[in-house]
Amino acid sequence: MVSTYCLTPKANLKIPTIVVFLLKKLSPFHFHHCKFYSHHSLPFPTTSSLHVKAIKDGSFQNLDVANHLLNVYVKSKNLNHACKLFDEMPHRDVRTWTILVSTFARVGSNGAALELFKNMQNEGIKPNQFTLSSVLKCCSSLSELKIGKGVHGWILRNGVVFDVILENALFYFYVKCEDFGSAKWLFESMEEKNSVTWNIMIGAYLDTGNVDKAVDLFRRQGLKGVSIWNTIIKGLMRNGFERIALKLLYEMVKDGTLFNEVTFSIALVLVSLLKDLELGKQIHGRVLLSGIHVDGFLRNSLIDMYCKCGEMKMALKVFEKMDTYFGRNENSIEEVISWSSIISGLVLNGEFEDAFKTFTSMVRKDIDIDAFSITSIVSACASFGVLELGRQVHGLVQKMGHKLDAHLGSSLIDMYAKCGNLDDAKRIFKQTNDMNVVLWTSMVYSYALHGRGREAVHLFEFSMSHRLLPNEVTFIGVLTACSHAGLVEEGCRYFRLMKEVYGIKPGVEHFTRMVDLYGRAGQFKEIKKFIDENGIHHLRAVWRSFLSSCRLHRDIEMAEWVSENLLRCKTLDAGPYVLLSNIYAIKQRWEEVATVRRLMQSRGVKKQPCQSWIQIRNQVHAFIMDDRSHPQKNEICAYLYKLIGRLREIGYSSDAKLVMQDVEKKQGEGEMLLGFHSEKLATAYGIISTASQTPIRIMKNLRICDDCHNFMRYTSQLLDKEIIVRDIHRFHHFKHGCCSCGDYW
Numbered sequence: 001m002v003s004t005y006c007l008t009p010k011a012n013l014k015i016p017t018i019v020v021f022l023l024k025k026l027s028p029f030h031f032h033h034c035k036f037y038s039h040h041s042l043p044f045p046t047t048s049s050l051h052v053k054a055i056k057d058g059s060f061q062n063l064d065v066a067n068h069l070l071n072v073y074v075k076s077k078n079l080n081h082a083c084k085l086f087d088e089m090p091h092r093d094v095r096t097w098t099i100l101v102s103t104f105a106r107v108g109s110n111g112a113a114l115e116l117f118k119n120m121q122n123e124g125i126k127p128n129q130f131t132l133s134s135v136l137k138c139c140s141s142l143s144e145l146k147i148g149k150g151v152h153g154w155i156l157r158n159g160v161v162f163d164v165i166l167e168n169a170l171f172y173f174y175v176k177c178e179d180f181g182s183a184k185w186l187f188e189s190m191e192e193k194n195s196v197t198w199n200i201m202i203g204a205y206l207d208t209g210n211v212d213k214a215v216d217l218f219r220r221q222g223l224k225g226v227s228i229w230n231t232i233i234k235g236l237m238r239n240g241f242e243r244i245a246l247k248l249l250y251e252m253v254k255d256g257t258l259f260n261e262v263t264f265s266i267a268l269v270l271v272s273l274l275k276d277l278e279l280g281k282q283i284h285g286r287v288l289l290s291g292i293h294v295d296g297f298l299r300n301s302l303i304d305m306y307c308k309c310g311e312m313k314m315a316l317k318v319f320e321k322m323d324t325y326f327g328r329n330e331n332s333i334e335e336v337i338s339w340s341s342i343i344s345g346l347v348l349n350g351e352f353e354d355a356f357k358t359f360t361s362m363v364r365k366d367i368d369i370d371a372f373s374i375t376s377i378v379s380a381c382a383s384f385g386v387l388e389l390g391r392q393v394h395g396l397v398q399k400m401g402h403k404l405d406a407h408l409g410s411s412l413i414d415m416y417a418k419c420g421n422l423d424d425a426k427r428i429f430k431q432t433n434d435m436n437v438v439l440w441t442s443m444v445y446s447y448a449l450h451g452r453g454r455e456a457v458h459l460f461e462f463s464m465s466h467r468l469l470p471n472e473v474t475f476i477g478v479l480t481a482c483s484h485a486g487l488v489e490e491g492c493r494y495f496r497l498m499k500e501v502y503g504i505k506p507g508v509e510h511f512t513r514m515v516d517l518y519g520r521a522g523q524f525k526e527i528k529k530f531i532d533e534n535g536i537h538h539l540r541a542v543w544r545s546f547l548s549s550c551r552l553h554r555d556i557e558m559a560e561w562v563s564e565n566l567l568r569c570k571t572l573d574a575g576p577y578v579l580l581s582n583i584y585a586i587k588q589r590w591e592e593v594a595t596v597r598r599l600m601q602s603r604g605v606k607k608q609p610c611q612s613w614i615q616i617r618n619q620v621h622a623f624i625m626d627d628r629s630h631p632q633k634n635e636i637c638a639y640l641y642k643l644i645g646r647l648r649e650i651g652y653s654s655d656a657k658l659v660m661q662d663v664e665k666k667q668g669e670g671e672m673l674l675g676f677h678s679e680k681l682a683t684a685y686g687i688i689s690t691a692s693q694t695p696i697r698i699m700k701n702l703r704i705c706d707d708c709h710n711f712m713r714y715t716s717q718l719l720d721k722e723i724i725v726r727d728i729h730r731f732h733h734f735k736h737g738c739c740s741c742g743d744y745w
Contacts, residue, residue, distance in 0.1 A: 063096075067096055070096060079103065079107070097117075097131065098131040102131070105134040105135070110138035113134065114135065114144070132155060132166055133166050136148060136151060136166075136169040136170055137169060141176075145177040148173045164192045164194050167186070171190070171200055175204040180204065195225045198228060202217050202228065203235060206232070211239050215236075226258065226260050229248070229257055230260075230263055233248050233249055233252070233267075237266070237270055237273060245270055259286070260292070264283065264286075265297060269304075272304060280306065280309055296337070296338070300337045300341055303338060303342060304345070307346075307348060312346065315341075319338060337370075339362050339373060340372045340373040343355050352384040355377060356377070359393075374393065375407060377393055378393055379411060381393060381415050381419065382411075382417075382418040384620070385418060385419050387615065387697060413442040414446070417442075422452070429442075437463075437468055437469060437470060440463045440474070441473050444460050444478055445477035445480065447481060451730060454487070456478060457487065472507060475494060476509050476513060479495065482513075483520060488518065512545050514530060516545045516548070537565070544576055546562045547566060548579060551582060556584070577597075577607075609625075610624065610625055611624050612678035612682040614696065623681040623685070625678050627678065630681075630685070635688060640680060647711065651714065677705070679725060683711075686698065696724065697726075700725060700728070702727065709739065712734045712739070716734035
């Protein structure tokens with residue numbers, strides 16, 4: 001009966017009382033034949049009672065019995081008791097030592113395993129092939145080339161016969177330690193090579209970026225197992241050859257090789273990189289049809305794929321049904337990753353409010369909150385500009401005891417800066433006290449965002465003097481700072497430094513920042529020269545920046561020339577059309593304004609609605625132009641009328657020409673529209689809802705117009721109130737009738 005039960009493995013195994021009873025009745029001679037215990041985890045009380053029984057009846061003196069008990073302990077993950085039993089054993093053979101060495105290697109305690117191996121040799125026990133494979137695995141994990149070579153030498157000196165498993169362990173060791181000369185020599189000298197051997201060699205070439213050699217080796221294979229397909233496809237993706245990886249994935253299907261869980265996960269990652277939603281849906285369907293068990297890892301790959309392809313409805317559907325279809329292992333790594341992935345996906349797709357709700361639900365359900373979830377939600381707070389929620393998340397981070405490392409620190413710096421609180425951003429930066437390029441880049445960019453160009457430049461210079469290696473993002477930050485502060489000479493020097501000293505190839509954002517730098521300073525000839533020298537006529541972002549500078553300097557002739565180059569691209573972005581229309585409106589050329597609008601309509605270009613929002617007492621209030629939907633609309637509009645009247649008494653006047661309007665609009669109607677711009681409504685609501693000395697922080701999805709900029713300046717002067725506005729490009733700090741941008745934006 002016992003042997004019958006032992007041959008029927010079951011998940012979540014429970015030992016019937018009758019089986020335990022029979023085991024107790026077994027004689028010492030029969031005890032060690034119950035190998036069932038070596039393959040299934042027993043509850044600790046059962047294991048412990050068997051241990052006690054073995055000691056009482058003397059069977060513990062039998063080495064086979066003691067080894068089986070040791071195996072039971074390690075399989076039950078009772079390593080402390082396994083070690084205690086090991087120390088108590090009167091006799092130990094190679095199997096005894098191998099059980100413990102291999103267990104430590106399996107759980108990642110590589111240093112302990114190597115120390116145990118050293119003690120084993122000191123006791124004169126000769127290791128077998130399995131022991132040596134485990135030891136080489138530890139050397140691979142620790143990149144201990146010297147120790148591993150010593151093991152290899154011992155094998156040769158003692159005449160240990162190599163089997164394919166031991167050879168593969170030695171081969172993998174040399175590959176992981178990047179001793180490719182020894183690895184190649186061993187590979188060529190191996191008489192027997194299995195799929196694992198070829199896998200290791202292909203992986204080695206992929207790790208060193210030798211993609212052609214890896215593909216050639218893969219092609220030379222006859223019958224290809226699923227693991228080799230997985231290795232080559234994943235390696236190609238890792239080296240940036242997504243299209244070739246996709247081609248091989250189709251070949252794998254044509255070859256008839258069945259996908260396993262790893263293949264499906266790799267395929268879903270590939271879909272995420274390519275953002276091919278239709279292919280992702282096909283793979284999802286194939287997963288369901290295959291009948292393969294959708295475990296937590298595969299489920300998370302599905303969620304991540306749908307998130308990165310922008311299909312949040314399907315991502316949420318997979319996420320919400322995980323309890324029903326996949327079961328729930330509370331606070332398991334898989335569950336935590338599921339929550340992190342869905343929050344990250346919501347943030348990535350701009351669904352910030354749902355991200356906040358999901359994170360709140362995660363906290364309430366007492367799900368473990370990992371660093372990835374925190375950085376995602378902090379990023380959402382930064383993008384949405386909700387300072388109070390960001391502070392609460394920061395408080396949660398401190399309460400949970402998360403270490404303020406470079407990535408979390410830079411996320412918090414970015415959040416405070418983008419929420420308009422530069423002082424707290426600086427405080428976090430000083431707390432980290434870490435010469436990490438990610439942190440320093442975040443702080444440089446924060447200064448740039450707030451128009452503190454010289455402080456950004458000073459910080460950048462300080463980091464270079466301490467030999468901190470800047471990256472491409474660092475240079476975007478410092479070029480932005482130079483552009484906003486009008487530091488043309490410094491910006492040009494940093495652009496040359498980036499290319500000539502640090503060898504960084506300029507990207508679209510670097511070119512755009514340089515055009516913006518010249519443009520703000522009115523150096524249009526330099527822009528033309530820069531575009532020609534760098535061959536960037538095809539970059540729409542560059543022409544858009546150029547056109548923005550034309551608006552700033554009201555140069556209509558240059559604007560028309562730039563627009564010809566930009567609109568030739570037939571862009572669906574409304575920004576260039578609006579800019580050109582506003583330039584014509586400033587010059588009161590209404591026919592041209594109407595022409596631009598007709599062109600937008602014929603090309604199907606729609607202007608993004610302007611929106612502003614403000615957070616008051618943990619609630620976000622959003623406004624659009626001429627918004628009458630707010631519950632306090634009457635009070636807001638009445639106060640705004642009154643405020644504009646008082647501002648006119650100290651010199652403010654509405655600039656109706658800035659309204660993008662039909663030619664038949666009257667001056668009075670234009671002024672009325674200006675009066676109800678979204679940022680003015682948000683400002684009025686902020687004033688009536690906060691104390692007189694409390695700063696107002698307003699977020700805006702587009703660039704602030706000239707008229708609203710003047711409105712904010714005069715309001716800060718009249719009411720002696722600080723107003724902070726974040727538009728799509730930068731922050732404007734209005735105080736005592738002045739703006740931090742110096743009217744240079």
